[in-house]
Amino acid sequence: MPLNPTxxxxxxxxxxxxxxxxxxxxxxxxxxxxxxIAFVGPNGSGKTTLLKLLNGLVGPYQGTVRFAGRxxxxxxxxxxxxxxxxxxxxxxxxxxxSNLVYALKLKKFRGRELxxxxxxxAQRLGILELLDRTAPHLSGGxxxxxxxxxxxxxxxxxxxxxxxxxxxxRASDLALRDILITLKKDGLSLLFSAHDDSLVAGLxxxxxxxxxxxxxxxxxxxxxxx
Amino acid sequence: xxxxxxxxxxxxxxxxxxxxxxxAGPLFAFGDKATTPPAVPTPENPRVRLATTTSTDxxxxxxxxxxxxxxxxxxxxxxxxxxxxAALTLGQNADAxxxxxxxxALEDAFMAAGHGAVRRDVMYNDFVIIGPAADPANIAxxxxxxxxxxxxxxxxxxxxxxxxxxxxxxxxxxxxxxxGVNPAGEWYREAGQGMEQVIxxxxxxxxxxxxxxxxxLAVMERSTLGIRYEGDSLLFNPYGVITVNPAxxxxxxxxxxxxxxxxxxxPRGQQLIAQFMINGKQLFYPSYRE
Amino acid sequence: MGALxxxxxxxxxxxxxxxxxxxxxxxxSFWSTVLAIVPxxxxxxxxxxxxxxxxxxxxATVNAIMSVPTVVIGLFVYSFLSRxxxxxxxxxxxxxxxxxxxxxxxxxxxxxxxxYTGLQKLDPRYHETLLTLGAGRWRRLLGILKEGRFVMxxxxxxxxxxxxxxxxxxxxxxxxxxxxxxxxxxxxxxxAGKGQFERAVALGVVLLAIALIINMASHLAVRDAA
Numbered sequence: 001m002p003l004n005p006t007x008x009x010x011x012x013x014x015x016x017x018x019x020x021x022x023x024x025x026x027x028x029x030x031x032x033x034x035x036x037i038a039f040v041g042p043n044g045s046g047k048t049t050l051l052k053l054l055n056g057l058v059g060p061y062q063g064t065v066r067f068a069g070r071x072x073x074x075x076x077x078x079x080x081x082x083x084x085x086x087x088x089x090x091x092x093x094x095x096x097x098s099n100l101v102y103a104l105k106l107k108k109f110r111g112r113e114l115x116x117x118x119x120x121x122a123q124r125l126g127i128l129e130l131l132d133r134t135a136p137h138l139s140g141g142x143x144x145x146x147x148x149x150x151x152x153x154x155x156x157x158x159x160x161x162x163x164x165x166x167x168x169x170r171a172s173d174l175a176l177r178d179i180l181i182t183l184k185k186d187g188l189s190l191l192f193s194a195h196d197d198s199l200v201a202g203l204x205x206x207x208x209x210x211x212x213x214x215x216x217x218x219x220x221x222x223x224x225x226x
Numbered sequence: 227x228x229x230x231x232x233x234x235x236x237x238x239x240x241x242x243x244x245x246x247x248x249x250a251g252p253l254f255a256f257g258d259k260a261t262t263p264p265a266v267p268t269p270e271n272p273r274v275r276l277a278t279t280t281s282t283d284x285x286x287x288x289x290x291x292x293x294x295x296x297x298x299x300x301x302x303x304x305x306x307x308x309x310x311x312a313a314l315t316l317g318q319n320a321d322a323x324x325x326x327x328x329x330x331a332l333e334d335a336f337m338a339a340g341h342g343a344v345r346r347d348v349m350y351n352d353f354v355i356i357g358p359a360a361d362p363a364n365i366a367x368x369x370x371x372x373x374x375x376x377x378x379x380x381x382x383x384x385x386x387x388x389x390x391x392x393x394x395x396x397x398x399x400x401x402x403x404x405x406g407v408n409p410a411g412e413w414y415r416e417a418g419q420g421m422e423q424v425i426x427x428x429x430x431x432x433x434x435x436x437x438x439x440x441x442x443l444a445v446m447e448r449s450t451l452g453i454r455y456e457g458d459s460l461l462f463n464p465y466g467v468i469t470v471n472p473a474x475x476x477x478x479x480x481x482x483x484x485x486x487x488x489x490x491x492x493p494r495g496q497q498l499i500a501q502f503m504i505n506g507k508q509l510f511y512p513s514y515r516e
Numbered sequence: 517m518g519a520l521x522x523x524x525x526x527x528x529x530x531x532x533x534x535x536x537x538x539x540x541x542x543x544x545s546f547w548s549t550v551l552a553i554v555p556x557x558x559x560x561x562x563x564x565x566x567x568x569x570x571x572x573x574x575x576a577t578v579n580a581i582m583s584v585p586t587v588v589i590g591l592f593v594y595s596f597l598s599r600x601x602x603x604x605x606x607x608x609x610x611x612x613x614x615x616x617x618x619x620x621x622x623x624x625x626x627x628x629x630x631x632y633t634g635l636q637k638l639d640p641r642y643h644e645t646l647l648t649l650g651a652g653r654w655r656r657l658l659g660i661l662k663e664g665r666f667v668m669x670x671x672x673x674x675x676x677x678x679x680x681x682x683x684x685x686x687x688x689x690x691x692x693x694x695x696x697x698x699x700x701x702x703x704x705x706x707x708a709g710k711g712q713f714e715r716a717v718a719l720g721v722v723l724l725a726i727a728l729i730i731n732m733a734s735h736l737a738v739r740d741a742a
Contacts, residue, residue, distance in 0.1 A: 057644050084648040090641040092663060103649045154649065275610060284710065289694075306610055306691040320599035321609055423709035448711050475599045477607055 006069045008033040008158065008189055009054055014063035016053060023049050024061070024213050033158075036180070036190040037218070038200045041210025047193035048087070050215065051160045054191065055084035082158035087166055089147035091135035096127065096146050099135075100153050107154045121153035125179060141172030145179070152183075159183070161192035165199050177202050201225065267300035274482035275304045277314075277322035279393055280420035282465070283307035285440040285509055290502050295489055301482050307420070309392025317341055317468065320475035324483035325468045326490075328393035328438070333466050342468040344484070346491050349499050349510040353397055353461040354442055356425070357383070357434035357454040365434070371458035375405040382413055384433035386424050389416025397463070398436045404460075425449055438463050440509040447505075464513065467491070523717040533695075534715070538722055541699040544612065545680040548619035552627045552675050557668060560631025561657050565643075575632055581625040586684030593618040594688050610691035615699070618685035623675040630674055634667030635660060669737040677730045681723060 007030040016024040024046045031037055039047040052058045053065065056072055056079070064071055067078040091099045100121065104114045122128045125145040130138065138146065144164060151159060164180065165173045180203055184190055194200050200207065200221070207224040209216045282288055283305055292303050306313075306322065310329045316322040318341045326348065327333060337345050355365060355374055363381035368374035378385050387409065388395040402409045415433070417424045421441040428435040429449045442453070467487050472480035489495045496512035503509065527534060563575055595601050597609040597617070608614040642663045646656045661668060683701035690697030692706060700719045707716040 052644070055648055057647055079650045082648075084644065086641050086644070088641075090639060090645055092642070092645075092659070106649055106651050106655060150649070304610060304691070304693045304696050306693060320604070419709060422711065426709070426711035429711075445711070475604065477599050477605060 005032075007031055008068065010064075010066040010069075012064040012066075014053075014061060014065060016049065016058070016061035022213060024053065026063075026215055029208070029215055029217070031191065031218070032206075033189050034187055035205040036184045036192070036203050037206045037208060038204035038221070039191070039193040039208050039210055039215070040195060040200060040224075042195065045210040046213040046215075047210050048162050050210075051162055051191060051193060052084060055082055055160050057084060078158075081156055082160060083151035083154070083156040084160040085144070085147045085151060085162065085164065087163040088140065089143055091138075091143065091146060093135070095132050095134050096138070097131040099146065100131075100150055103150045103154050109154075117153045117155075121149040124152060124182075125149040126175075139172070141168045141176060144168070144172075144176060148179070157187070158189045159191070161190065163193055163195075165194075173199075269300050269482065269485075271479045271482060272301055273304055274301050274479050274486055275306065275321070275323045276326060276486065277306045277308060277312075277316040277324075278326040279310050279313060279328055280307050280422065281328070281394070281438045281441045282326055284420065284422045285444040286504070287440065287499070287502050287510060291490075291495070291498055294498055295486065295495075298494070299485050299489060301485060303486065309388065309390040309395065309420075311391025311396070314341075317470045320470060320478055323470055323479045324486050325470065326465060327468070328463055328465045329396040330464060330466070332393075332396060333468060336468065341471055341474070343471045343480075344487060345466055345468045346487060347513045347515070348465045348467045348490055349496075350462060350464040350513050351439045351510050352456070352463050353394065353436055354439050354453045355434060355436055355455040356428070356442060356449075356451045358432045359450070359452055361454050363434065365455045368455055371401055371455065371460045372404045374455040375401050376407060378434050379405070379407045379409075379413070384413050384415060384428075384431050385409070386428040386431065386433045386435045387414060387416045388421065388424055389418045390420075392421075393463070394421060394436060394438060397461075401436070401460070425451070443504045443507055443509055465510070519714065520717060523714045523721065526714055526718045527722070534718060536695065537698055537700055537703050537719065540612075540697075541680055541701075542726075544615050544619060544686070544699060545676055548616045548623060548679045549672060549675045551616065551620035552623035552679075553672060556624050556627030556675075557631050557661065557671065558657065560628040560671075561635060561661060563628065563632045564635040565653070565656060565660070575629075578625050578628050578632070582629050586622055586682045587688065588684075589622050590618055590685040590688035593621060593685070597689065609689060610693060610697065612690070612697055614689040615686050615697055618689040619679040619682065622682060622685055623679050626678055627671055627675050630671040631667070634671060635664055638664045638667060666737045666740060670734050673730045673734045673737070677727060680726055680730075 009029075009031040011026050011029040013028075014024060014026040015022070039050065041047055049058060053061065054067075056075070059073070066072065067075050067082070070077065072078065092102060097118070100118045101114065104117060109117060119128075122131060125148050127142065127145050127149055130142055130146065135143070148159070165176055168176065177199055180190060184203065190203070192199075192203075204221045206218045207221050208218050209224075278288070284307070288303075288305055292305070296302055306316065308316070310327040310332060313322065313325050313327050314332055314336050317325045317336065325342075333345060336342050355371070357363070357365065362383045363377045365374040365377045368377055387398060399409070415427075415431070417427055419427070421437055422445050424435055425437060425441070425445050426449070427433075429451050434454070467490050469480070469483040469487050470478055472478045491514040496514055499510050499512045500508065563571065563578070593614070594609065596603045597606065597614050598604055599609070606613070608617060638660070643656065643660055646659045651659060681701065683705055686692075686697070686699045687702050687705065690699065690702065692698050692702040700723050704716045704719050704723070707713070707719075
């Protein structure tokens with residue numbers, strides 16, 4: 001076991017408030033790489049805000065957040081490697097294919113490489129047959145898979161997922177869980193919020209309990225369930 | 227195609243059509259540039275801006291004269307119709323090239339201050355006092371215009387004033403002064419509008435007002451008022467044309483202004499002024515003397 | 517009722533001046549809207565996307581400017597365009613260019629404010645998705661405007677409505693010059709004042725029709741967006 005490797009995320013004396021109402025307070029938290037980490041807590045406890053904050057989508061805040069050793073604002077590596085996926089993701093106008101192409105073009109992929117990445121991501125998420133559909137004609141589970149494919153296609157290896165299996169029927173829930181387990185095995189870091197124990201139990205390596213904006217120290221999933 | 231997509235496409239079609247209509251409007255307008263047809267002479271700077279009184283515009287005199295002027299000289303005249311006071315201010319600010327106004331004292335002051343280059347008499351008509359048919363102030367019995375004004379004030383009838391420092395307003399104020407009346411109070415209404423507007427207002431209030439005869443003849447058939455006093459030599463109403471001093475601003479179309487002044491005082495311009503009639507009545511009398 | 521019929525007969529009796537006036541009004545409105553939209557929409561979007569100090573104060577200021585009466589704007593622009601003013605050399609006073617300049621200045625804050633508030637009403641997930649996928653500032657601007665195209669359409673229509681129906685600027689800067697700068701509204705003001713109501717009513721009907729068309733299109737745009 002390597003001695004104290006650089007954590008994926010480090011939070012120090014973090015304080016974040018939406019118009020003076022405190023949402024997040026955290027003295028110190030380290031999130032290791034290559035793990036599936038579940039943020040568990042009731043609605044409104046700050047899980048979604050933390051995931052967005054880790055992706056640089058909300059701010060400004062007090063304190064320090066580092067990704068791979070470097071502070072967040074203007075961290076190019078974070079932008080390149082991590083993608084945040086909404087609880088109910090949105091797709092842009094057009095087909096599933098055009099959504100993937102748009103994201104790939106943002107990252108300057110062109111021609112054959114673009115097509116290969118598109119096909120490979122679509123295959124991993126099982127959405128090859130959806131490529132020509134448009135956003136309004138997709139179910140919640142399908143939309144979630146397209147959003148994940150969009151993230152994988154552009155090479156993200158840190159996925160920040162907000163309640164990824166909520167409002168899905170049982171079958172798509174299980175299918176998505178299997179996909180996420182495969183992604184974890186492929187070495188991706190998965191940070192996700194949930195209050196659904198089946199997803200936490202089946203996927204998480206580590207659990208972080210939330211209590212009114214205060215994340216508690218990480219515990220291994222096994223201990224959490226004892 | 228599903229029903230819902232067809233409906234969305236239909237709505238898009240409607241939105242697009244409406245937008246096209248809005249955008250196409252301008253193109254139609256471009257196609258039908260109904261401005262005056264191209265004339266034989268083509269001056270270097272073909273637009274002359276004339277600041278004038280509402281009386282020359284509202285009577286239709288300019289609509290009668292200007293096409294002829296354009297035919298003869300190739301100049302198009304942009305008419306800004308305001309009161310004499312405002313027209314002189316436009317000249318002072320160099321925002322007009324030539325003025326056609328009627329307030330001799332103000333015109334002389336304008337020339338004395340160096341704002342104008344050339345001033346010439348053009349034409350005259352006269353002012354009349356109009357009022358309701360009942361003539362509640364009995365001004366028809368007046369010996370002169372000053373007495374008529376005194377009678378209006380004494381009777382308590384309403385008087386509508388232009389209140390815009392126009393030539394008519396200047397004349398009206400001088401009459402009040404001669405009558406020794408301070409025009410203020412419930413009976414005295416300052417409109418701040420053009421002559422036609424004021425006549426319409428006076429009609430609606432069954433009030434008296436002072437107007438130039440030209441505008442009155444043009445509005446007469448739309449009004450229930452009538453001339454209640456006329457004929458005093460004090461009510462003489464001379465019009466002058468003034469070219470704005472081109473030294474004030476290089477943007478002034480001096481050539482166009484001079485052409486207009488010369489044309490208006492030429493035998494042809496003077497003859498046309500005399501020919502202008504409404505319902506068989508002559509409105510203006512040419513008065514240029516070399 | 518007879519008067520109204522007479523007015524409508526005037527419209528369809530091939531009276532060239534009436535149709536010229538309508539065409540001129542549409543022409544002025546079209547160009548001033550274009551000139552207000554081109555800088556106004558990006559400015560509104562920048563106000564929405566920007567993260568600078570005093571952004572809210574700026575947005576409030578724009579909103580306040582929007583309620584400045586048209587004659588005040590007319591007076592302000594007049595003082596610049598007068599030959600004795602700083603921009604007198606342009607020769608725009610009492611010319612179409614002056615009306616168009618004044619009307620675009622009139623519509624400019626409206627366009628900024630409508631773009632800004634319109635984008636605020638847009639689902640924030642679109643912007644967050646663009647951000648997390650690594651879209652740069654311009655890409656985000658374009659992406660947001662594309663997703664908010666119905667907002668933009670509404671903005672354009674509102675600007676058209678504002679400039680086609682205003683009288684203060686057209687009167688003061690155009691001078692109501694026949695066959696040159698006379699518009700629907702200045703004609704109405706002139707003719708009604710002279711007691712010639714037929715022409716005024718006929719043009720009033722046209723103005724009403726234009727306003728109705730604009731409102732209908734705007735309404736359809738909202739329904740399409742939903």
